[in-house]
Amino acid sequence: MARYGMALDYKNCINCKACEVACKEENGVLLGADKHRIWVGANDVKGEWPLLDIASAAFLPSQCQHCDNAPCQEVCPTHATYYDENNVVRVNSDKCILCSYCMNACPYDARYVDDRTMTVDKCTFCSDTRLARGETTTACQNTCPTKVRTFGDLDDYDSEISELLRTREHFSLKENLGTKPKLFYLT
Amino acid sequence: MAETVEAVETVETNEKIEEMNFVDKAKEFISTIPYNKIGMKDILNYEKEPRNNLVAFAIIVFLAMFVIGVVTYLIHGHHAYNVTREHPWGLLIAVYIFFVVSSTGLCIIGSLGDVFGFKDYEMISKRAIFGSIVTILAGFAVIAFEIGHPVTMVIYNVLSPGLTSAIWWMGTLYGIYLTFMIIEFIFLLKHDMKSAKIFGLIGLLVGLAAHSNLGSVFGFLNARPISNGVFYPTYFILTAFITGVFISFILMGWRYKLEFPDNAKKMLEGLAKIQGLLISILIFFVTWKMLTDIYGGMPNRAEVSIHILGSWTFWAEVILAMLIPLYIILKDMGKNINGMFWASLSGMVGIFFMRYNLVHDTQLKPLQMMKTREYQLTPEWIHYFPSATEIMISLGGLGLCLLLYYVGSKLFNLDADETH
Numbered sequence: 001m002a003r004y005g006m007a008l009d010y011k012n013c014i015n016c017k018a019c020e021v022a023c024k025e026e027n028g029v030l031l032g033a034d035k036h037r038i039w040v041g042a043n044d045v046k047g048e049w050p051l052l053d054i055a056s057a058a059f060l061p062s063q064c065q066h067c068d069n070a071p072c073q074e075v076c077p078t079h080a081t082y083y084d085e086n087n088v089v090r091v092n093s094d095k096c097i098l099c100s101y102c103m104n105a106c107p108y109d110a111r112y113v114d115d116r117t118m119t120v121d122k123c124t125f126c127s128d129t130r131l132a133r134g135e136t137t138t139a140c141q142n143t144c145p146t147k148v149r150t151f152g153d154l155d156d157y158d159s160e161i162s163e164l165l166r167t168r169e170h171f172s173l174k175e176n177l178g179t180k181p182k183l184f185y186l187t
Numbered sequence: 188m189a190e191t192v193e194a195v196e197t198v199e200t201n202e203k204i205e206e207m208n209f210v211d212k213a214k215e216f217i218s219t220i221p222y223n224k225i226g227m228k229d230i231l232n233y234e235k236e237p238r239n240n241l242v243a244f245a246i247i248v249f250l251a252m253f254v255i256g257v258v259t260y261l262i263h264g265h266h267a268y269n270v271t272r273e274h275p276w277g278l279l280i281a282v283y284i285f286f287v288v289s290s291t292g293l294c295i296i297g298s299l300g301d302v303f304g305f306k307d308y309e310m311i312s313k314r315a316i317f318g319s320i321v322t323i324l325a326g327f328a329v330i331a332f333e334i335g336h337p338v339t340m341v342i343y344n345v346l347s348p349g350l351t352s353a354i355w356w357m358g359t360l361y362g363i364y365l366t367f368m369i370i371e372f373i374f375l376l377k378h379d380m381k382s383a384k385i386f387g388l389i390g391l392l393v394g395l396a397a398h399s400n401l402g403s404v405f406g407f408l409n410a411r412p413i414s415n416g417v418f419y420p421t422y423f424i425l426t427a428f429i430t431g432v433f434i435s436f437i438l439m440g441w442r443y444k445l446e447f448p449d450n451a452k453k454m455l456e457g458l459a460k461i462q463g464l465l466i467s468i469l470i471f472f473v474t475w476k477m478l479t480d481i482y483g484g485m486p487n488r489a490e491v492s493i494h495i496l497g498s499w500t501f502w503a504e505v506i507l508a509m510l511i512p513l514y515i516i517l518k519d520m521g522k523n524i525n526g527m528f529w530a531s532l533s534g535m536v537g538i539f540f541m542r543y544n545l546v547h548d549t550q551l552k553p554l555q556m557m558k559t560r561e562y563q564l565t566p567e568w569i570h571y572f573p574s575a576t577e578i579m580i581s582l583g584g585l586g587l588c589l590l591l592y593y594v595g596s597k598l599f600n601l602d603a604d605e606t607h
Contacts, residue, residue: 036272071409077355078343095343098265098335100275101354107410109554112272118264118335177409 002153003087004125005066005182006138007164012146013059015040019140019149023063026129026139036112037123038063038140061148063140064089064110064123065173065181072102072111072122080119087182088127093119107174108181125151154182221376225597246586246593253583259576260332267576271569274550278573279333281543282581284401286326286588287361288423288542291398292431293319294368294391296458301371301380302387307454310603313375314438315431316387317595319394320368323361325588332580353404360397364390378604398423405549412488413495414549418476425469430538432462433512433531440528442602447524459521466513473505491552494568500540500547508537547571 023029023038041060047053070089073081080095081102096119103111103120114121125131126138141149152161164170165184172181223229233239259267270277297316300309331337340358349355367390374383402420409415435458439451447455480492495501515523515530553569573581595601 074351075349075353075407077349077352077358078340079347079349080343095339095347096336097340097343099340099354100270101352101404103272103275104550105408105410107554109273113265113275 001085003155003182004151005154005161005184006125006141007150007161007168007170007184007186008061009148009150009186010060011058011187012148013040013061014146015042015059016145018143018145019061022139022143023123026126027124030115033112033114037110037121060185061140062108062110062173062183065108065179065183066123066125068180068182069178071105071107071177071179075101075105077101084127086125086127086131088125089122090124090127091120091122093117093121096120107177107179219377220373221600222598223600229597230594242589242593246589249582249586250590252579253586256576256579256583257332260580263576265335267574269571269574269577271571273553273569274547274571276546276550277333277571278543278577278581279329281539281546282584283326283330283333284546285539285542286322286329286584287398287401288427288430288538289434290319290323290326290368291394291424291427292429293322293434294364294394294431295428296431296435297371298387298391301375301383302391307450307457310450310454311435311439312383313372313599313603314442314601315435316368316372316375317599317601318434318438318592320365320372321588321591321595323365323368324591325584328587329580329584353400353407357397357400357404360393360400364394364397367393376599395424398427405545408549410554411549411552412485413480413491413552414545418472419545422469422472422476425465425472426538426541429462429465429469429508430535432458432465433534433538436524436527436531437535440525440531445525445528452524455524455527456521459516459524459527462527463513463516463521466509466516470509470513473509487552491548494551495544495548498544500544504537504540504544506537507533508535508541511537 017040020035020038020040024033027037029037039062041062043056043058043060045052045054046056066087066089068087070081070083073083073089077099078095078097080092080097082090082092084090093114096117098113098119100113100120103113111120111122113119126135130137130139130142136152138149138151141151150161150164152159154162154165156162164186168186170184170186172184175181233243268277268279293315296308297312297314297319299305300307300312334340344355344358348359367386371383371386371390374380374386399420402423405411405414406416406419436455439447439455443451477492477496481489483489512527512530512534515526519526521527550571551568553567
């Protein structure tokens with residue numbers, strides 16, 4: 001139906017970690033699974049005072065990239081990892097055998113083991129929770145105070161995300177691997 | 188109308204007779220498999236020599252460890268292992284690979300005589316094929332406690348096969364391979380060399396396919412430049428052959444207590460020469476792998492290679508599995524068979540490190556993604572050391588393998604038939 005993606009205006013990120021908290025709350029992520037499902041990357045500032053490299057201090061929020069050509073989906077021996085009708089990369093915990101191949105194959109470190117089901121879990125773009133309730137935003141997007149995140153249908157020409165990607169320069173992570181990520185970093 | 192009914196009845200009766208015939212034939216086939224009738228008493232009754240006592244003691248200790256390890260795993264799950272999100276594959280994967288490499292290697296050795304018709308090697312065929320069965324069973328026993336949901340695996344491997352997954356192909360082909368190995372072994376026991384040859388050839392081809400697929404489990408990892416590429420799928424076949432030769436020396440050395448009859452001597456001298464060539468090729472491969480990895484300083488590959496060169500487990504692999512056996516072979520041009528028995532023991536320890544390194548090195552480099560705070564400091568290398576449970580289950584796998592082989596050697600005649 002749709003092809004969901006997310007654009008991140010990452011330079012606006014203030015590393016408040018509200019997205020991490022909202023994600024945990026919404027999706028019932030266990031305590032201790034810190035920076036497993038969603039995280040904010042933080043670099044130490046480079047250079048020596050007073051010649052500090054201001055640009056190096058940027059924060060880089062990240063999560064599963066919901067690749068169009070996802071290595072995790074390709075390597076799954078039982079099709080536990082699949083694309084749902086909205087092209088979101090999902091895990092069917094009934095089929096997951098916990099061979100951990102996907103965890104090794106994902107170039108983005110985006111998968112972890114959920115201790116309740118003892119199967120591999122990951123960001124679902126809130127498909128089970130918010131989207132299932134008919135809402136149109138993800139928890140991380142909804143809570144972000146500086147409006148870093150824009151979530152929407154990449155196939156819909158009129159969506160906000162399509163508009164953003166048409167008008168702003170952007171890049172994706174590890175593009176050279178041919179995974180075709182659906183997380184876009186706006187520059 | 189009546190005629191039709193009669194005709195149908197006749198056909199049904201014929202089918203029943205045919206069915207009966209098939210069942211009877213199968214029963215007859217199974218009942219004529221030659222084996223020795225043994226009881227618990229025979230199993231416990233072995234020659235009380237120091238070496239036998241040592242191995243018997245080791246088997247009991249290893250099996251006890253297996254039980255403790257499995258119970259701990261069943262209580263605590265994967266938390267009993269030292270595997271983490273950053274290093275999800277640990278010792279048990281390495282030990283599984285170790286056993287299935289041994290199995291493929293023994294299958295290659297067993298095929299030399301009864302598939303390819305090299306008469307000198309026929310005397311080890313039965314023993315090697317039996318060895319290939321017990322090693323893969325030990326491998327399966329270990330992996331059953333690494334895979335989180337082995338029952339789900341069996342069900343969904345069939346119901347929703349992931350055909351793009353190297354693990355699916357590897358697992359499925361190994362299952363088929365095991366079946367062919369068992370059938371080949373039965374024909375070897377029955378001395379039906381023609382059928383053994385057919386099933387042996389199919390088993391060998393399936394085994395090689397399975398094994399190179401196991402290599403591709405690592406070779407397909409585009410996210411891990413150190414493992415990605417054609418190297419592992421081909422290297423796995425080469426190292427399987429090498430492992431098979433090492434185990435052949437150990438099996439024959441144990442069987443003849445290092446006092447070999449002429450035919451065994453001739454065969455082992457031949458194997459030693461083959462091994463000299465294989466190890467040389469392996470050294471050549473590994474050298475070029477290291478050089479191409481380091482050359483140009485490509486990120487995520489060169490630095491990992493340099494890190495590997497500085498680890499003692501890599502040098503354990505090189506010295507124990509490559510340099511010591513090659514030195515023993517070259518020194519006497521393959522004629523020092525007793526020396527090769529000991530070098531093969533060293534070789535197998537080296538091969539274990541080879542498997543461990545392969546698994547660990549693949550995961551050495553953190554994928555990072557700027558999660559610097561997760562590690563407190565900017566992460567450099569992922570650390571891993573197996574937990575006691577992992578070590579106990581691994582040694583348990585070895586105990587299981589030795590026990591199955593011992594029982595098999597009592598149950599079946601693993602020596603070459605005299606008519607050879």
